[in-house]
Amino acid sequence: MIDSTRSRTDSLAWVAGSDAPEKSVLNLGFMALTDAASLVVAATQGFAQPYGLTLNLQRQSSWAGLRDRLLSGELDAAQGLYGLIYGMQLGLGGTPAIDMAVLMGLCQNGQSINLSAPLMRDGVTCAEALRQHARHNGALLTLAHTFPTGTHALWLYYWLAAHGIHPLRDVRSLVVPPAQMVEHLKAGRIDGFCAGGPWGALAVDEGLGFTLATSQQIWPDHPEKVLGTTRAFVEQYPNTARALVMSILDASRFIEASEDNLRSVARLISGHDYVDAPLSSIEPRLLGRYQDGLGHAWQDAHPLRFHDAGRTNFPWLSDGLWFMTQFRRWGLLREDVDYPGIARQVQQLDLYREAAEAVGVTVPDTGMRRSTLIDGRTWDGSDPAGYARGFELNALTERG
Known part of the structure; x- marks a missing residue:
């Protein structure tokens, strides 16, 4: 208690x-x-x-x-x-x-856009690389969110559009419950997702992906x-x-x-x-302590x-x-x-x-x-x- x-x-x-x-x-x-x-x-x-x-x-x-x-x-x-x-x-x-x-x-605050380990290995680790990949790769990337009218769909769409990627045409969207995101990423059914914690941190901790952006980077608070x-x-x-x-x-x-x-x-x-x-995937970001899986770590000014x-x-x-x-x-x-x-x-x-x-x-x-x-x-x-x-x-x- x-x-x-x-x-x-x-x-x-x-x-x-x-x-x-x-x-x-x-x-x-x-x-x-x-x-x-x-x-x-x-x-x-x-x-x-x-x-x-x-x-x-x-x-x-x-x-x-x-x-x-x-x-x-x-x-x-x-x-x-x-x-x-x-x-x-x-x-x-x-x-x-x-x-x-x-x-x-x-x-x-406290949500995140996360991409897969294969994309990380291919160098798709920033907005420009993702835009080039979306434009020239042929097959559309599949990016999951949690509900058609939900916040995660809208954070994902807003972030993509802000970087010149049309969320309705340049990528494919899929609805996945938040607790199933990591499983879908591991199975290769999705190339990334936008969801709340702890699922982005868990993907990083298990070596399955990295955090490309946080929702507070899209809109502080x-x-x-x-x-x-x-x-x-x-x-x-x-x-x-x-x-x-x-x-x-x-x-x-x-x-x-x-x-x-x-x-x-x-x-x-x-x-x-x-x-x-795991507590190890919940506590750090709850305390505002982020690491993205790309070697960057920071104390977030706009934590959950x-x-x-x-x-x-x-x-x-x-x-x-x-x-x-x-x-x-x-x-x-x-x-x-x-x-x-x-x-x-x-x-x-x-x-x-x-x-x-x-x-x-x-x-x-x-x-x-x-x-x-x-x-x-x-x-x-x-x-x-x-x-x-x-x-x-x-x-x-x-x-x-």
């Missing part, structure tokens, strides 16, 4: 009354990923009980399965890819549109996983939803309180019931973050807007939508603000933030339709 007592919000222990959770036992979905840590800590280390909740963790084998169980109500809430939640809202990927809710951000549910759940159980956010905020703050806490969390999530991967004084957890409107612009860019959306209106519906700003203020987490004054991505383009959420149309490489262009 991790000693979490010092980070508890003891004065806010839940009592019966008007604010008591309407539903006290929740089924919470997660994937075998390092960035599920805040859910695991909240559920297993006593952070939910003060708020009247019991969290039953249910590990999922694929993002598609997690989505389907959210739709059916088997899961009350789940760790979700930002783009998965918005894809469900918009009815993309063959499922009916359903009103969804982003309760909070769970993490930023980018949005990644969120706590997602249906809007119907929030409307039916508003106190429960607020209590859930409070418990995970407490857990997120605890994780980053010290390096000792990070190390303890790494040991916890490496277990069979959670990530089920779970709290960052609340900046990670705030459900920024501009983050939700950005994912919709990329759906439009790559043809997943056939026409522009009411970007701001949809984001205001999905991002549960009022509920998050209530929860954050109750546990003493600072809330920004605005729902927008400004970021500069790898291609030099600045995103501030002010003109999503124009931003989506402004990319040279998109679903309609030929090879760049």
Whole structure:
């Protein structure tokens, strides 16, 4: 058991009354990923009980399965890819549109694009070499991501396009669950992948590949996983939803309180019931210590973050807007939508603000933030339709 007592919000222990959770036992979905840590800590280390909740963790084998169980109500809430939640809202990927809710951000940064050892031996170890290989090799490389509307597809597409490689024409894409990436790489079924930790580090550790780029190189402090549910759940159980956010905020703050806490969390999530991967492939990158398999090692300035004084957890409107612009860019959306209106519906700003203020987490004054991505383009959420149309490489262009 991790000693979490010092980070508890003891004065806010839940009592019966008007604010008591309407539903006290929740089924919470997660994937075998390092960035599920805040859910695991909240559920297993006593952070939910003060708020009247019991969290039953249910590990999922694929993002598609997690989505389907959210739709059916088997899961009350789940760790979700930002783009998965918005894809469900918009009815993309063959499922009916359903009103969804982003309760909070769970993490930023920490994903990676990884290529195979054979490509490394062939000297394909940088963007220019990959571009030349994609243009002149004949057979298309197969690069995997984890879900069609997910963050990993969009990080991969964005990085490729930023280096003149058309992600829809110059390479072949394949959807693979994150925990199966290393197996697929080893079997030669894919030439590379974009996924969350620890799977990129494990590929490096086992000599099967190398890390070509990190997601934080694409967008420093980018949005990644969120706590997602249906809007119907929030409307039916508003106190429960607020209590859930409070418990995970407490857990997120605890994780980053010290390096000792990070190390303890790494040991916890490496277990069979959670990530089920070697501690040696989880802990270093959780601590921000990277080595790419090419002889480079560094302390990352933008490591995987779970709290960052609340900046990670705030459900920024501009983050939700950005994912919709990329759906439009790559043809997943056939026409522009009411970007701001949809984001205001999905991002549960009022509920998050209530929860954050109750546990003493600072809330920004605005729902927008400004970021500069790898291609030099600045995103501030002010003109999503124009931003989506402004990319040279998109679903309609030929090879760049």
